[in-house]
Amino acid sequence: MASTSSRYQVLQRTIALPPPGRKRAMVLFIVATVLTGVVALAVGMWLGGNLTQSQINGIAIGGTGGLTGWGLPTSKMVMDVASVGVIGMLVACVLLPSREPAAEPGAMVRRLLRTASWLALVWAIANAALLIFSWSDLVGQPVTDLPFANLFTDPIGAFPAAADYTSSTSLAIVIAAGVAVTRTRGGALILLPLAAYNLVPMALQGHANHSTLLRYSLITHVIAISLWVGGLAALFMHVRKQPALLAVAAPRFSTLALFCYVAVGVSGVIAAWDLIGSIPSFWGSRYGVLVLFKIAALIALGIFGWWHRRHTIHRIRANQETHAPRARRAFTQLAAAEIAIMVAAVAIAVALSRSASPDTILLHSNRQAAAPVQYSEPVARG
């Protein structure tokens, strides 16, 4: 018994005063997460068939250059991660206790908001970059050849979706400024819906155009993902350093995460099924393979969530000296692994948003039976 308590005392000391080993672990974690994201993005783009499309039938036309080819998914990924981070920091502010327990929530709120402000700036910059790369991709010209003056004189003619991108970029800048001048939970509560709303214009680009069901599913998916992944990142980055605050915020987040998990799963399944539509095209298509990776990530994250709910959360809430330090360490380790998987899943999502859905396969295979289409109207001479 005595030995047990002394071991917990040692553990407590290490939490109160992190040795250099902790810092090295954190650096290692950041490097590993970035690497995971980069590798997942590259593999996703490759498996999704997005690297080879310009050479179909040995015929190439409309080269945009490698800069656009890689710049587009990279800027989209950075934008996604930054926006998720902003929303997570704001959510964490709201989850903190309103009345002060042992630790002071005010300092923690300010720390979360400072991170959110920087991330919102990254969000805005990545969004602006995404505008340029998407435009280049759409018109099939290298970034250097784009007629930028037209963006002001004739935005719709130059790039039909320009308004969505510019409004989203502007709102991200407004959020960055708003977060920078906010110091309270109340301010975070006001900015949170604004940030969540700013996910919508970008969620509606691409595949969302195809059906209303898909639009609602994707909006739900993106907002639920941001609350869940971002909230966990915020607890992991900042709140975990104040056990008294984590004791309140972690159980609240756990409940939120459960709801988000269900929402993410349901909206994801509906969206994927709307685009895939049959088991053979799920198993046989590039799109389906990427969806398979995301299902794997979701199930794995569900397992992690189960570990949290089974072992760590109630001990963190009870915050008793005997078990809480060990539970907090488990929480940190599980959260680190979860965040790495989440980043990989976001990377696959970026690749997925660029990939053709398998319907084209069905069309290709059914084509043998298709009758010639009669071109009924007289052809106008140009």
Next chain:
Amino acid sequence: MSDGMDRFIGVVAWLVGVAAVVLTVFFLALPAAPVAAHTALEASSPKAGGKIGVAPAQLVLKFTEPIMNTGSRVEVQDPDGRTYQAGPARIAGDQLTQSLAPLGPAGQYQVRIRVVAADGHPLITGMRFTLTKPGPAAGGAKADDRPIALAPVYSTSGSVNNAPTWAPWLGGAFAVVLMSGAVLFGRRATRGLD
């Protein structure tokens, strides 16, 4: 108080979960065809891979879904590398019409196509047709501009959207590794906490 609250949240979570499953099943049971994301060349005139004796005055391409007015480009190239597209392509819904200059020598013509699907994603593809007699520009018959029938485009090499056969197995194997990793890592991280 706190326990009661927890039980309440637990019940709500279960209800939401059940509702989510019901909702998913409901939406999946809707008799809807999968929506088309991205586009493909569905039919063309002249026929892709076909042989024609009289040079066409225009090229007509039909796609599987509407295409955007922005970012489309069509090039028609003769065996000697000269191009014959005249003016910008005209787009109406899922159909693209490209006027052609009088075609030149007999031989295989290569058509390079870039269009942007309604979802903003570009399609880069191509087709070929063979002119069996010299065109108007090489002293042949006048270009044919009668209404024409579109011929379906057959895919010879299968869709580019088909995954390699090993890919789903790789995905499945990855799923198993990831899930067992989650179990093992979780057990290790929470050791001594039950």
